[in-house]
Amino acid sequence: MASPTCPLLPPPRIGVLELHGDFAEHTAMLRARGAETVPLRCAADLSPTPPLDGLVLPGGESSTMAILLDALSMADPLRGLIAGGLPVFGTCAGAILLSDEVVGKGGEAASVALGGLDVATRRNGYGTQVHSFEAETAWLPADVAADADATTTAPTAATDDAGAVAPLPTGPLRVVLIRAPIFERLGPGVEELVSHEGRAVMVRGGSQRQVLAATFHPELTGDGRVHALFLGMVDERRRRLAADGGGGKKAAA
Amino acid sequence: MNGHAPGAGGAAAPGAALDGSTFAATARAVSSSEEVSSKYAVKVGLAQMLKGGVIMDVVTPEQAVIAEKAGACAVMALERIPADIRANGEVARMSDPAMIASIQAAVSIPVMAKARIGHFVEAQILEALDVDFIDESEVLTPADEINHIDKHDYKVPFVCGCRNLGEALRRIAEGAAFIRTKGEAGTGNVVEAVRHARSVNGQIRKLVTMDDAELYTFAKELGAPLELVRRTKELGRLPVVQFAAGGVATPADAALMMQLGLDGVFVGSGIFKSEEPAKRAAAIVRAVANFRDGKVLKECSTGIGAPMVGIEMDALVQKWAGDARHDAL
Numbered sequence: 001m002a003s004p005t006c007p008l009l010p011p012p013r014i015g016v017l018e019l020h021g022d023f024a025e026h027t028a029m030l031r032a033r034g035a036e037t038v039p040l041r042c043a044a045d046l047s048p049t050p051p052l053d054g055l056v057l058p059g060g061e062s063s064t065m066a067i068l069l070d071a072l073s074m075a076d077p078l079r080g081l082i083a084g085g086l087p088v089f090g091t092c093a094g095a096i097l098l099s100d101e102v103v104g105k106g107g108e109a110a111s112v113a114l115g116g117l118d119v120a121t122r123r124n125g126y127g128t129q130v131h132s133f134e135a136e137t138a139w140l141p142a143d144v145a146a147d148a149d150a151t152t153t154a155p156t157a158a159t160d161d162a163g164a165v166a167p168l169p170t171g172p173l174r175v176v177l178i179r180a181p182i183f184e185r186l187g188p189g190v191e192e193l194v195s196h197e198g199r200a201v202m203v204r205g206g207s208q209r210q211v212l213a214a215t216f217h218p219e220l221t222g223d224g225r226v227h228a229l230f231l232g233m234v235d236e237r238r239r240r241l242a243a244d245g246g247g248g249k250k251a252a253a
Numbered sequence: 254m255n256g257h258a259p260g261a262g263g264a265a266a267p268g269a270a271l272d273g274s275t276f277a278a279t280a281r282a283v284s285s286s287e288e289v290s291s292k293y294a295v296k297v298g299l300a301q302m303l304k305g306g307v308i309m310d311v312v313t314p315e316q317a318v319i320a321e322k323a324g325a326c327a328v329m330a331l332e333r334i335p336a337d338i339r340a341n342g343e344v345a346r347m348s349d350p351a352m353i354a355s356i357q358a359a360v361s362i363p364v365m366a367k368a369r370i371g372h373f374v375e376a377q378i379l380e381a382l383d384v385d386f387i388d389e390s391e392v393l394t395p396a397d398e399i400n401h402i403d404k405h406d407y408k409v410p411f412v413c414g415c416r417n418l419g420e421a422l423r424r425i426a427e428g429a430a431f432i433r434t435k436g437e438a439g440t441g442n443v444v445e446a447v448r449h450a451r452s453v454n455g456q457i458r459k460l461v462t463m464d465d466a467e468l469y470t471f472a473k474e475l476g477a478p479l480e481l482v483r484r485t486k487e488l489g490r491l492p493v494v495q496f497a498a499g500g501v502a503t504p505a506d507a508a509l510m511m512q513l514g515l516d517g518v519f520v521g522s523g524i525f526k527s528e529e530p531a532k533r534a535a536a537i538v539r540a541v542a543n544f545r546d547g548k549v550l551k552e553c554s555t556g557i558g559a560p561m562v563g564i565e566m567d568a569l570v571q572k573w574a575g576d577a578r579h580d581a582l
Contacts, residue, residue: 018305019305019542020304020305020306020326020541020542021302021304021305021306022301022302022304023305024304025301041542041543041546042543042546042549059301059302060302060303060304060305060306060326061302061303061306061326061327061362061363063321063324063361063362064306064324064325064326064362064538067322067323067324067535067538068324068538068539068542071324071535071539072539072542072543092302093302104361105361123361124361127383128357128363128364128383128384128385129296129299129363129383129384129385129386129408129409129410130380130383130408130409132295132298132299133295134291134294134295176294176295176298178295178298178299178302179299179302179363179385217298220274220277220294220298220301221274221277222274
């Protein structure tokens with residue numbers, strides 16, 4: 001099968017962090033959309049041949065994943081991949097791992113696991129499991145998302161050399177939040193893509209707009225639009241790298 | 254997950270079988286009410302997040318912190334760990350709410366607590382405490398020898414034990430969002446957990462090969478609702494997350510249960526009755542994350558101090574999983 005968004009590219013190879021959590025659900029969603037998945041369980045898994053085109057960090061307990069990433073010496077190479085521009089998508093615990101600032105239970109700072117996304121995130125922002133919920137919300141219109149991005153110097157960085165940026169989905173979106181974190185502060189350049197009751201529940205940012213993070217679980221509801229959006233980001237970068245002559249010049253910027 | 258699972262043999266490709274909404278869809282087999290099934294989806298969702306993790310029994314906030322730092326994905330707060338309940342032989346009840354609250358205050362990971370089988374008021378108290386999961390547990394003295402709690406009524410999800418497929422599906426029908434094997438808690442002997450896991454797997458393998466016409470009689474034999482039997486056949490596995498529990502004492506025990514196809518592991522007395530709890534806890538977490546990697550398992554099993562002293566089943570005076578009072582359940 002070819003890439004879902006570009007028939008000329010082979011299927012994207014997405015590394016799924018399989019240390020703990022709902023990685024099987026992410027794997028099923030990615031495979032159903034034509035991606036190949038690569039299980040990541042140790043440091044050697046992070047540099048396969050051919051290389052990874054994207055990364056997914058699943059839901060679960062962020063503390064468990066952070067401890068295992070450290071114990072298995074996977075944190076540093078992952079930071080390197082993300083800093084190099086590799087698209088990454090994290091849900092819930094995955095979003096916490098990607099946050100540049102994490103606020104713990106009593107308001108104290110918790111340790112940052114990987115970082116890469118300029119947001120401050122509160123773990124268990126809504127409270128315990130009895131405060132978990134499912135709700136109907138909607139994708140923010142693209143112009144709203146772009147407004148949030150107006151402060152950056154390069155709001156359309158992803159469109160500059162090769163091909164158009166994939167349009168954001170529109171319409172209603174069912175979200176399920178389970179002991180979910182809250183993005184308390186969004187840094188400049190972090191786009192809000194979906195919000196619920198005035199709070200961002202999905203954002204995109206990172207040095208090359210390569211980081212997608214959601215506090216809800218699109219992998220649990222069977223709605224494939226979020227994973228399709230991420231695979232679109234993966235293909236944009238692949239096309240850009242191909243246009244650069246296959247080199248990593250862009251990634252080194 | 255569970256590509257290795259004996260229970261998945263003969264079913265659809267494991268990844269395909271486990272679509273994201275698979276477990277939530279169990280709710281439709283459990284209840285036709287929209288409200289019940291939406292609530293249920295959020296409950297099974299938390300169980301899905303726990304997969305590939307280790308849930309540890311703790312009796313103090315200090316132990317809870319040790320568990321969290323070792324990488325536990327949740328803790329079970331209780332007054333006495335099963336090994337000590339055994340030693341005392343008294344009536345075992347829900348823990349003191351103040352003690353559970355002190356553990357909730359100490360950690361950021363989910364906190365579970367146990368209610369007696371059929372004791373719905375203990376469950377109401379635990380819900381008022383905002384615990385993240387209630388374990389309706391055979392480790393405590395049963396309050397009702399015939400009926401379990403009607404678990405649909407609660408916002409808090411429940412986990413229940415099982416020894417076989419029929420028992421697992423009956424608990425799911427009552428609203429359990431998460432199943433564990435019963436094992437024989439507090440013994441440090443994994444034999445009963447293995448027996449129960451193999452029993453569930455074996456029955457699912459048999460079910461998967463059945464003709465649709467045979468399901469009616471099989472459901473009757475199991476004493477389980479037809480819809481859930483059908484759902485289990487479609488998936489080739491239990492339609493909710495299933496952990497191992499009871500007697501897991503070493504990293505190898507934990508990996509054994511994972512390789513038998515379970516989604517994660519509860520460790521009770523095995524950690525804090527051992528010589529070096531922090532080391533053993535971290536080793537078991539690593540063993541579960543890399544349960545098929547012999548090299549990692551070798552490292553995890555090395556230099557972690559003496560395990561808890563195990564008890565041979567024949568030497569057991571009180572058998573909880575095998576308690577005749579549970580047979581009607």
